[in-house]
Amino acid sequence: KAGVTQTPRYLIKTRGQQVTLSCSPISGHRSVSWYQQTPGQGLQFLFEYFSETQRNKGNFPGRFSGRQFSNSRSEMNVSTLELGDSALYLCASSLARWTNTEAFFGQGTRLTVV
Amino acid sequence: DAKTTQPPSMDCAEGRAANLPCNHSTISGNEYVYWYRQIHSQGPQYIIHGLKNNETNEMASLIITEDRKSSTLILPHATLRDTAVYYCIVRERSNDYKLSFGAGTTVTVRA
Numbered sequence: 001k002a003g004v005t006q007t008p009r010y011l012i013k014t015r016g017q018q019v020t021l022s023c024s025p026i027s028g029h030r031s032v033s034w035y036q037q038t039p040g041q042g043l044q045f046l047f048e049y050f051s052e053t054q055r056n057k058g059n060f061p062g063r064f065s066g067r068q069f070s071n072s073r074s075e076m077n078v079s080t081l082e083l084g085d086s087a088l089y090l091c092a093s094s095l096a097r098w099t100n101t102e103a104f105f106g107q108g109t110r111l112t113v114v
Numbered sequence: 115d116a117k118t119t120q121p122p123s124m125d126c127a128e129g130r131a132a133n134l135p136c137n138h139s140t141i142s143g144n145e146y147v148y149w150y151r152q153i154h155s156q157g158p159q160y161i162i163h164g165l166k167n168n169e170t171n172e173m174a175s176l177i178i179t180e181d182r183k184s185s186t187l188i189l190p191h192a193t194l195r196d197t198a199v200y201y202c203i204v205r206e207r208s209n210d211y212k213l214s215f216g217a218g219t220t221v222t223v224r225a
Binding site: 004033035042043045048055056088090092097098099100101102103104105106107108110 | 144145146148150155156157158159160163165201205206207210211212213214215216217
């Protein structure tokens with residue numbers, strides 16, 4: 001079956017702009033989580049959506065937001081971009097929210113803010 | 115958030131088994147241990163997970179100690195393509211089952 005699909009793969013934006021990233025989970029998966037990865041901070045949890053509701057949020061400013069649609073596809077938005085937002089943004093999908101559930105990651109969106 | 119301890123790096127010879135240790139002394143009875151790996155600039159790849167019994171799949175074996183305070187991921191015949199950062203994660207109820215990534219172990223497989 002198809003894996004987790006993230007679009008676009010690469011993006012260049014200017015400071016102050018906003019950006020929307022998309023994630024299509026594996027068919028049947030209802031949980032979608034987002035992560036930011038930078039060389040200095042590693043993989044950091046942004047938020048998780050399950051059944052169209054945000055269930056968990058990491059320590060990121062309000063400029064980072066997301067949503068999930070009824071088909072489980074998810075988008076995340078970053079407004080008023082800063083240079084420090086340059087990172088690899090990863091999406092992971094899971095069948096459910098529980099300890100015994102594998103999560104599968106997409107290839108990520110590489111965002112560069114100039 | 116990460117409640118696991120891994121060595122920062124290790125080398126392995128191609129064709130030999132790679133044994134990656136992980137300590138998770140605060141793990142609770144019903145929490146699973148997961149292993150992921152990340153090859154440079156790609157998304158993390160799921161390897162294996164387990165509760166208390168040893169597990170094996172086409173990629174690796176997972177050995178969990180009887181007290182569940184530590185585990186070892188075994189790559190039976192390491193290849194150059196296994197060079198990656200390996201993450202050991204406990205999906206904790208207290209952390210709302212988030213996958214919290216630590217620094218991981220950078221494994222370098224040498225020819």
